Amino acid sequence: MSFYLPQLFQLIARSQLTSLSGAAQKNYFNILEKIVRKVLEDHYNPRLVKELLQDLSSTLHSLTIHVGRCVLVGNVNIWLCRLETIVKWQQELNNMQIPKQMYTGLSFNDLPLYMQNKILCKLSDACDIINLGQATPTLHVLSENRTLWKKLCQFHFSDKPFCRNLGLTRADNVDWKLMYFTLQKHYPMKEQYGDTLHFCKHCSILFWKDFGHPCTANDPDSCLMPISPQHFIDLFKF
Structure with missing residues (x-):
């Protein structure tokens, strides 16, 4: 889903x-x-x-x-x-009980620390990072890494007004986790979805990106416009 x-x-x-x-x-x-x-x-x-x-x-x-x-x-x-x-x-x-998965091969904890850290850096949801950090003491340490939270701030807020210098900040005393949750109160986070609706300006149709559509334009990619959930709702306003 x-x-x-x-x-x-x-x-x-x-x-x-x-x-x-x-x-x-x-x-x-x-x-x-x-x-x-x-x-x-x-x-x-x-x-x-x-x-x-x-x-x-x-x-x-x-x-x-x-x-x-x-x-x-x-x-x-x-x-x-x-x-x-x-x-x-x-x-x-x-009350939902998630069944424990039984694996006999390599587990997440068996991965080298730098690989575990790379995986955490790919997460864009702060709640996912915090929840993962509660799994083991090692993951807790990795989830509190300042660089991780700095990258999360840059990902979600660097394009917002008054936040464009986030990537240039080199001060060692910045609490980036606190910075993230402070910015979250004032700015919406960048939206990410497993699949997105797109609008084709050439064909005037909506379609899921993963499924595509048989566009007749010479350059179909230039005709595509991503539709956010809010934009989708706005399409029906008169």
């Missing part, structure tokens, strides 16, 4: 639910159920879906209980039932 879809659904949960038609709302929850079932089946990245369900639960509580009247399409009892379903999904994800 691409990270794109949970991110798209999270944006809808935060601000777009009231603009969905009844049919769109029904499709939203049908697809969401498939996402949850997929995560429960293959245990792939449950954290993203947990965050999505938390945002959706908070939004629905506000709209159906605290607003004073329902601003969503359909009977309020339907949405209260959906809230109960979300709580059930959250409980299932929290």
